[in-house]
Amino acid sequence: MTTHQARSALGRYGEGLAARRLAEAGMTVLERNWRCGRTGEIDIVARDGDVLVVCEVKSRRAGAFQHPMAAVTPEKAERLRGLAERWIQSHGGAPPGGVRIDLVGVLLPRRGAPLVEHVRGVA
Numbered sequence: 001m002t003t004h005q006a007r008s009a010l011g012r013y014g015e016g017l018a019a020r021r022l023a024e025a026g027m028t029v030l031e032r033n034w035r036c037g038r039t040g041e042i043d044i045v046a047r048d049g050d051v052l053v054v055c056e057v058k059s060r061r062a063g064a065f066q067h068p069m070a071a072v073t074p075e076k077a078e079r080l081r082g083l084a085e086r087w088i089q090s091h092g093g094a095p096p097g098g099v100r101i102d103l104v105g106v107l108l109p110r111r112g113a114p115l116v117e118h119v120r121g122v123a
Contacts, residue, residue, distance in 0.1 A: 010059050010061070010108070011057070011059055013059065013106075014057050014058070014059025014104075014106035014108075014114075015032060015033070015043055015044065015057045015059075017104075017106050017114055017116050018043070018044060018055065018057040018104035018106060018116065018118075019032060019044055021104060021116045021118055022044065022046050022053075022055065022102075022104070022118070025048075025118065026048070027046045027047060027048045027053060028046060028047045029044060029045075029046045030045045030046055030047055031044070031045040032044050032045075034083075034087060036083055036086045036087070039079075039082065039083060039086065040079055040083055041083075042054050042055075042056075042080070042083050042084070042087060043055055043056055043057040044057060044104075045087055047095070048097075048100070049097060050095050050096045050097035051095060051097035051098060051099070051100050052084065052087075052088065052094070052095045052097070052098070052099045052100070053099075053100050053101075053102050054080050054081075054083065054084040054087070054099060054100070054101050054102070055101075055102045055103070055104055056071070056072055056076070056080060056101070056102070056103050056104075056122075057103075057104045057106065058071040058072075058103065058104075058105050058106070059105075059106040059107075059108065060105075060106070060107055060108070061107075061108050061110075062107060062108060062109040062110055063110075067105070067107075071103070071105075072101075072103050072122050072123060074123075077101060077122070077123030080101050080123065081099075081101065081123070084099045084101070100120060100121050101121065101122055101123045102118065102119060102120050102121065102122060103118075103119045103122045104116065104117065104118050104119075105117045105119070
């Protein structure tokens, strides 16, 4: 398996865990891996009551250089806001509760269960 394939598999696994965590928190997952041309991708689009949630998922193996929660820079947040606008335009308008950007960090230790951390309103 190449490094790219391993990273891709890790990302898919992390997104599955993240989607489950959001559902357990009472949110409805509307879409996963929504692509918008060359602009980018939203990992998970969900609804939390009347709020549209754009969720970035970051998965890391334990001992990785950067903690998953450090991954949303101001530039990344701005890009996610733009993608959220595009999603809203292509899906019939903004929800009454507006849009929130969440982050789910998945940390995979060498042994034991993955650690899944959900932070609401990161940007």
